[in-house]
Amino acid sequence: MPDTSETGATGASGNPGHPSHPDNPGHRRERRLHPVTPLRRAWAPIAVVVGLVKQDWLRDWALRLDRGWLVAGMVLLVVASVTYGVESWRRTYYALTDTELRIRSGLLFRRAVHIRLERLQAVEIAEPLLARLLGIAKLKLDVIGTEDKDELAYLGRAHARALRAELLALAAGFTPASAETAGEAPVREVTRVAPRMLGVAVLLNGALLSAVFGCAVAAGLVWWVTHSFWAAAAGVASLLGVLWAATGGRFLSEYDWTVGESPDGLRLDHGLLDRKHETVPPGRVQAVRIIRPLLWRPKGWMRIELDVAGSSNDVLLPVADQATARMVLQYVLSGVDVDAVRAALRPAPRRARFAAPVFRRGYGWAADGAVFAASTGVLKRTLTLVPHAKVQSVRLGQGPWQRRLDLAHVSVDTGANTTVVARLRPAAEARRIVTEQAERSRTGRREALPDRWMRREGADASA
Numbered sequence: 001m002p003d004t005s006e007t008g009a010t011g012a013s014g015n016p017g018h019p020s021h022p023d024n025p026g027h028r029r030e031r032r033l034h035p036v037t038p039l040r041r042a043w044a045p046i047a048v049v050v051g052l053v054k055q056d057w058l059r060d061w062a063l064r065l066d067r068g069w070l071v072a073g074m075v076l077l078v079v080a081s082v083t084y085g086v087e088s089w090r091r092t093y094y095a096l097t098d099t100e101l102r103i104r105s106g107l108l109f110r111r112a113v114h115i116r117l118e119r120l121q122a123v124e125i126a127e128p129l130l131a132r133l134l135g136i137a138k139l140k141l142d143v144i145g146t147e148d149k150d151e152l153a154y155l156g157r158a159h160a161r162a163l164r165a166e167l168l169a170l171a172a173g174f175t176p177a178s179a180e181t182a183g184e185a186p187v188r189e190v191t192r193v194a195p196r197m198l199g200v201a202v203l204l205n206g207a208l209l210s211a212v213f214g215c216a217v218a219a220g221l222v223w224w225v226t227h228s229f230w231a232a233a234a235g236v237a238s239l240l241g242v243l244w245a246a247t248g249g250r251f252l253s254e255y256d257w258t259v260g261e262s263p264d265g266l267r268l269d270h271g272l273l274d275r276k277h278e279t280v281p282p283g284r285v286q287a288v289r290i291i292r293p294l295l296w297r298p299k300g301w302m303r304i305e306l307d308v309a310g311s312s313n314d315v316l317l318p319v320a321d322q323a324t325a326r327m328v329l330q331y332v333l334s335g336v337d338v339d340a341v342r343a344a345l346r347p348a349p350r351r352a353r354f355a356a357p358v359f360r361r362g363y364g365w366a367a368d369g370a371v372f373a374a375s376t377g378v379l380k381r382t383l384t385l386v387p388h389a390k391v392q393s394v395r396l397g398q399g400p401w402q403r404r405l406d407l408a409h410v411s412v413d414t415g416a417n418t419t420v421v422a423r424l425r426p427a428a429e430a431r432r433i434v435t436e437q438a439e440r441s442r443t444g445r446r447e448a449l450p451d452r453w454m455r456r457e458g459a460d461a462s463a
Helices: 037-041 043-053 056-063 067-090 129-134 157-172 176-182 195-203 206-226 229-246 248-254 294-299 322-332 338-344 350-354 400-405 427-447
Strands: 093-096 100-105 111-116 120-127 136-143 150-156 188-192 258-262 265-270 275-280 285-292 302-308 315-320 364-366 371-376 381-387 391-397 407-414 419-426
Touching: 037 067, 037 150, 093 157, 111 136, 120 129, 120 157, 129 136, 136 157, 150 157, 157 176, 188 322, 195 248, 195 315, 206 229, 229 248, 248 315, 265 315, 265 322, 285 322, 302 322, 315 322, 322 338, 338 371, 338 381, 350 400, 371 419, 391 427, 400 407, 407 427, 419 427
Parallel strands: none
Antiparallel strands: 093 100, 100 111, 120 136, 120 275, 136 150, 188 258, 258 265, 265 275, 285 302, 285 381, 302 315, 364 371, 371 381, 391 407, 407 419
């Protein structure tokens, strides 16, 4: 059975001007999702019933029913669930036009989404373990101005890749005719994180040590208060989720992390059980964070994170040595010498010790070259770089104690809803930073290159 099917919109067959009419050149016929999708949606009625059965009064009533009635009820529930899944699938369509992706869905409550292609931030392919076994995948769409992702789940794996390539091509300015045949852009592997290196980095991460310390403290406090082994064990069990997220969950998610160079941008592929494929357009990166935990510094390792407006992925490299990090950073911050920026950081003044006796040692600021830079942290040092062209606003803030010390914070806001703060600067310097940064941002936006995704032949230069 094919992984997609096509259908025309009801009532459009007699109207050539209708957007769903096949004679309309800007329209591609509506298509359904993969036929396995009803199985995913059939769980909704069962989940509702399971939630209701947890109510004491309903559970007691069900236990008093005759066994035959219970079996009949279960059969009816399965039939209703399958029917719901199939009907939801039948009423979900998507269509790709020259300018937008349209998604119609909903059984009881209808929903229509029109996604303008020029507002796409990223298109991610996600393959959970079961989906990989079935040969299917889902597309996640990051769109400017929306917090929630729209997705197409599920599509055949080959079709998902082809649709993703076409979406990227249209968003990049390809003509509709060339976008259909553009195919996936070629990829050249830049670097791959070795599993052994990732495992060691996870074990040396401060989050693991904090989770272990938290479990020990929680168990000791509960034991001291209750003198009950089981109560202490329950307290530790509640923190095991944090411990797993800091170790096993992170290792599985970041396993086989691969960065590739493509005309689309940087390709990120990772995951042991749930495999994910995402493209990061370098021109749309709003900020870069370089993180160096205490136990990584003797090895010269660092973690690189990104802020991309609308994207849920914030990792560029989970762990890398200095040479690899320097090479990869050139793809998102071309021409920026991170070592020179770090050397140019101006520390907080000595009087800042009265506001932050310990943490002020990690505070620094610089605005040399093409980026605004701010550092924080003592044990886990973080250097955040914001290209001047990506600064949306700049603010000065002072609390009562800071005014007494003649200090101020300078906050820089980016298009990814993140704020980078140069902390505890002398007040006169802070006012100067605000004025100068506003001018640097205006100049940066005038000189910035367009945020194009692709540079392959076939893109429409006038788009």
